[in-house]
Amino acid sequence: DPRNVPPSVDAVIVGAGFSGLYLLHKLRQQGRTAVVFEAGAGVGGTWYWNRYPGARVDVESLAYSYSFSEDLEQEYPWQERYPTQPEILKYANHVADRFDLRKDIVFRTRVTGATWDDDQKVWLVRTEHEDAVTARFLVMATGCLSSPKLPEIPGIETFKGTSYQTSRWPHEQITFTGQRVGIIGTGSSGVQSIPVIAETAADLTVFQRTPSYSLPARNRRLRDDEIAEMRANYRAYRKAQRESGAGVPVVVPTKSALEVTAEERNAAFEQAWESGSLVNLLSTFTDFATNQDANDTAKAWIHDKIRAIVQDPQVAEDLCPDYPVGTKRPCLDTDYFETFNRPNVHLVNLRRTPLVEVTEKGIRTSEREYEFDVIVYATGFDAMTGALTNVDIRGRDGISLKETWSAGPRTYLGIGSAGFPNLFMITGPGSPSVLSNMLVSIEQHVDWVADAVEHLSREGLRTIEPTPDAQDAWVDHVNELASYTLYPRADSWYMGANVPGKTRVFMPYCGGVGEYRKKCDDVAAQGYEGFSLAA
């Protein structure tokens, strides 16, 4: 891994996850020069960092994979329905090797700032190692859930035992045998790791602020026949993915949850529960995401499931979420609720007894102190904007992206932001991103960005930048769509509600990846309508 930092390139790409890898490949195919800066020591982004026990994707492998190379699609030997983090990381490494990407990636290098030079029409990009690179384009391929956050309680550094963060998990094998473990956080990372940690820990105490809706994943090894069938139909399947709502084709619902009998409704929920697929649950009925009464039927049904699994009635009640189903990111699990029946697992409801501090010995709530050998923080991310605003990005006239977004992110299509010429975001706020199969959204954005770059070059143009009017209209549209849904009713990271002081605004575009793609394609077809292009 010799550091090979060119002084000047067509594009600086920040991040060597699935976005950065594909964009590098794509730009190279166009004959352009690019360098990728990656903070980690390897490729994979999210899947490089999130190595906690039980980490898995919750979209099926055959769908959560690149479609740009038919050879890759036909040859890659996926093992599991929902692959583990090591299997996904192996895939990312395979792609990096297969397309010879590493030679243009500079590892262990965090980008700290980027300043637009309006005379030269270039970005000057700086890194933590004092590299300085000029680039015509700056592409933030930094991921949506990549800037970790710890709980905002005092004393975290005083703990004398061992602390781990799920999103910064050590590379060596960690064992919990004989140890007293406390874990804070019950989002996907908590829900996936708790059952695995519980298997070996002497004792596991789960600190829960908000319970999650979770479905059994019914993970298993893929069968040869289903792989063969997918490979035979991949083109049609990929097309269906791109036209779908969430990047995973589903049977589109036709009925309201309120127009069918209770039996019919329960049968539909049961089928979704048995299928081990989140999108199946979220698409049982037409009005699931928009009508509280419709949503309440699913909520009550899932509460009954939890009560049927969890033996202690108080623990079961504490595990039942109160917000509408789907308004916070639901989880897929393996034996999550069952784990609370183990004698070595305890649940602390932080709504009753809030966290007060971390002490030398463990964790103190308003009720008492708990002593641990290990504390695990599964406390999530400064989602969607954190990785963008952590870099000191200065656009036209030195304006700061962070300051410009202080009242919430403002983008056009989630791809660009007014005042920041030649800056592209892959799956930025205002795009479907986290409401979709990320691979589908990533490929669509990368293709769109590469086409835009090609267009500029063909037309002899140097800059592209959203107009303030187009951006205002897009932000309004994204907000309006969200206002038709139940999403704003939950304190979710979609709303920025998990980060104290962050402005509450629903960040992703919730109109579906199919509609969104059409809009992006139309914009390009109209000569990049809503962007100003200049020589």
Ligand code: NA7
């Ligand atoms: P999430 O989903 O943001 O979960 C973080 C969890 O940590 C969640 O239960 C939080 O409770 C909890 N949390 C965060 N801060 C605190 C404090 N201060 N006190 C107590 N509890 C706290 O992150 P994940 O890593 O699990 O999953 C992220 C995404 O990755 C997931 O949605 C999938 O898309 C993949 P809260 O809900 O905020 O009350």
